[in-house]
Amino acid sequence: MMFEGESIIDMLFRLLEQLLIPNWSDLIALLPWVLIVLVAVWLVFTVLQWQRAGTRNRTRVPRKAAGAPPPGVHMPGPSRWPFVVPIGAALVLFALVLTGRDANHNPVELVNVPLLIVGLIVSFVAIIGWLRDANREWRATAAGAHGPAAAIALPAHGPSAALIPAGPAAATVAERYPEPPAGVHMPGPSPWPFLAPIALFIMLLGVIFSGVLLVGGLILGVIAAAGWLLDAGHEYRSTEAVGHAVPKTRDPSAVWPRRLVPLYGAVIVISFLLMLAPTGIGFLNSLTPPEATPTPVAVPAVPEIAASTAISFETKLLIVPAGRPFDLVFRNNQAGVPHNVDIGDSAAAPTTYLHGEQITGVESITYHVSDIPAGTYYFQCEVHPNMNGTVQAMSEAGPPAGSPPAS
Numbered sequence: 001m002m003f004e005g006e007s008i009i010d011m012l013f014r015l016l017e018q019l020l021i022p023n024w025s026d027l028i029a030l031l032p033w034v035l036i037v038l039v040a041v042w043l044v045f046t047v048l049q050w051q052r053a054g055t056r057n058r059t060r061v062p063r064k065a066a067g068a069p070p071p072g073v074h075m076p077g078p079s080r081w082p083f084v085v086p087i088g089a090a091l092v093l094f095a096l097v098l099t100g101r102d103a104n105h106n107p108v109e110l111v112n113v114p115l116l117i118v119g120l121i122v123s124f125v126a127i128i129g130w131l132r133d134a135n136r137e138w139r140a141t142a143a144g145a146h147g148p149a150a151a152i153a154l155p156a157h158g159p160s161a162a163l164i165p166a167g168p169a170a171a172t173v174a175e176r177y178p179e180p181p182a183g184v185h186m187p188g189p190s191p192w193p194f195l196a197p198i199a200l201f202i203m204l205l206g207v208i209f210s211g212v213l214l215v216g217g218l219i220l221g222v223i224a225a226a227g228w229l230l231d232a233g234h235e236y237r238s239t240e241a242v243g244h245a246v247p248k249t250r251d252p253s254a255v256w257p258r259r260l261v262p263l264y265g266a267v268i269v270i271s272f273l274l275m276l277a278p279t280g281i282g283f284l285n286s287l288t289p290p291e292a293t294p295t296p297v298a299v300p301a302v303p304e305i306a307a308s309t310a311i312s313f314e315t316k317l318l319i320v321p322a323g324r325p326f327d328l329v330f331r332n333n334q335a336g337v338p339h340n341v342d343i344g345d346s347a348a349a350p351t352t353y354l355h356g357e358q359i360t361g362v363e364s365i366t367y368h369v370s371d372i373p374a375g376t377y378y379f380q381c382e383v384h385p386n387m388n389g390t391v392q393a394m395s396e397a398g399p400p401a402g403s404p405p406a407s
Contacts (some may be wrong), residue, residue, distance in 0.1 A: 081130035091119030216271025239273035322374035322393035332361035
């Protein structure tokens with residue numbers, strides 16, 4: 001669309017300006033929909049690839065053998081919980097995206113609390129249900145509820161001699177752990193497939209609440225991956241030596257990581273303690289009686305504020321003189337990125353004291369601000385609402401009576 005008196009060159013430059021200097025607030029609001037489209041395209045592509053591979057490999061699929069599994073071979077039953085767990089995780093992720101917004105589409109809350117609570121409840125119930133199903137199936141199998149087990153003699157010589165007990169203990173092992181038929185390998189139990197999702201859950205909480213939990217979750221993930229790799233390596237070596245997993249790898253008590261699990265729990269406890277430490281210290285400080293006289297605060301005659309990134313201003317607290325007009329110097333130190341300064345009484349800004357002109361860095365501008373009464377206000381960048389902070393309007397003689405000292 002061309003405006004009156006606009007040439008084709010002007011229209012071209014106007015279109016290029018929208019591409020080179022976009023409205024970042026509008027683009028950020030579109031990110032969830034872009035992700036949804038990408039996931040939908042990926043699912044369609046996966047289905048097409050699945051059908052293509054199925055057509056190509058159908059002739060190579062062996063026919064189903066009639067009858068029951070061989071003696072000593074247990075086929076696990078179905079469970080609904082592996083399908084429910086991703087639903088809970090998806091609800092938690094949606095709680096991070098579908099947050100409340102004001103009339104200007106600026107976020108007014110960190111997470112969607114009701115959706116987050118529902119997602120955490122669904123995930124917790126699904127994980128507990130999955131664990132109960134697995135334990136119930138394991139106990140039933142150990143009790144022989146899935147058919148008679150054909151005991152196969154364990155070789156007492158060769159490469160397996162170092163892995164299998166000798167003497168009378170070998171007969172006890174053979175009775176307790178009947179071997180599957182030749183050529184059939186049944187993997188042993190491992191606690192790490194259950195402990196690894198706990199690490200992912202702690203990392204997700206870290207994304208929402210604190211970077212300390214994110215680091216703790218990463219440490220837990222490394223521990224879980226290392227433990228899982230050790231279990232898989234031991235089972236692989238025993239299978240190569242014996243032809244199947246030896247009894248040690250199939251005994252839940254023997255494979256339980258007695259040293260790593262306490263370390264796992266200690267990392268979780270320490271992560272939560274470090275996350276809650278600032279709150280606890282703040283509470284203890286609040287119990288200390290305040291000083292009789294407030295600390296004097298210097299009120300600059302010409303306040304200044306600067307921005308060097310699109311994450312935050314270089315200060316979270318802007319002190320300005322109250323009761324008179326003043327000039328505010330804004331320095332945009334980020335090359336090629338537009339910023340400005342808006343001052344209002346809240347994030348929703350029903351009352352605006354300053355709507356600063358946007359400037360593209362590196363550049364400086366001086367805003368002329370009208371009279372602001374003494375009190376606490378809110379400032380932000382219109383282009384990047386996450387860049388915000390507090391404005392403290394003070395009398396140049398000192399802070400208002402009864403107000404706490406600025407930190």
